[in-house]
Amino acid sequence: MWRWIGFLLAVAAGIGLGLLYGWVISPVQYTDTAPDTLRADYRADYVLMVAEIYHHEHDPSLAAQRLAFLGSEAPSRIAAEGLDFALQHGYAPADVAMLQELAWALLTWQPAAGGVP
């Protein structure tokens, strides 16, 4: 009986060590990540880049294509998230204005058939 208890305690200790090693000491390394895992501030800055380009070329279709880089969400939603972030974190007024311009344009933009959803 004690032998079984000792065995199970050893198993539990081993699991604990395994988790410690696998999660803390040597976790799975991600080096080839996808853009949808980017941290919120980096995402917002990417959206700002797209807004800067949009402010120059006024092509919502291209802007939507560029925003698709950040994931499969609707471009208008990605732009709106970027704008929210900028407003919450006090981006410069000129940058906020460009983000607003982009978000508004994508809100009213209708993708062509086969385009970015």
Add this chain to the structure above:
Amino acid sequence: MIERPESPRRGGHWYLLTGLLIGLALGLVYAWKISPVRYVDTDPAALRADFKDQYRLTIASAYLATGNLARAQARLALLQESDPLQAINDQAQRWLGQGKPAQEREALLALASALRQSQPAAVSSPSLPNEPSLPAQPGATDSLTPSASGRASSAQTPSPSATPTRTRLPPASPTPRPTHTPTPTPGAPFRLSSHQTICDPALPEGLLQIEVRDGSGKAIAGVEIVITWQGGEEHFFTGLKPEMGNGYADYQMTPGVLYALRLLPASTLVTDLSAPSCNDQGTEYWGGLRLIFEQR
């Protein structure tokens, strides 16, 4: 019959080690396979190579739209590449080979050119290396800018957004405007100043070498060259082989084919270009040409 009590000595304590190893294996399977660490707040430096290319292109396009080189440099720094300029040149070269749209290559080359021209200034300016890279705080040069996020980030990432407090940025941080960037005389035509035949068996046969300089003799990167022949046309740029010089470009001519060449936006049209026949100690081979253009 005498019943023998269970004795640890019979199997020793191996059962403990066995249990430990089984547990360890189970723990690792769980930690690495079933529920591995998930990265949800990654930084651009961890992106896959093709995503980095896209990120770099967006930086270049944004630079082309705004002319804000300081911001473009800060964004490029997020990719944590040892030589961002080389990375851009490499990408432009690859994209040229892959037939990507010309405006994308032009954006990359414009940023590469601006970076190259800004390098001496950056080295001589003592304030620039200490400036924070602030893509997450795009309004940094304007005024007080709060951090973008207070979340924990990986320790090795010098993220500007790691501090959850308002940070006053250097008020005198220079934000070079596009008009400050020295550029070749815009719109001035290029003139062919030298046309040489090169007979060098060490060079590839039919190599057409082009060098483009401005009025002061300084090499110019990013100049678009158009070469045409019967039934074909190709565009390429100077500066894609920085090891050969910023104003250098080359093209592999097919022996026996006549080419015409011009530079954009305007240059003299050079016609009847073809690989010359050379002779090296009785051995015939195809030589090359070297054209030098200067801006007037």
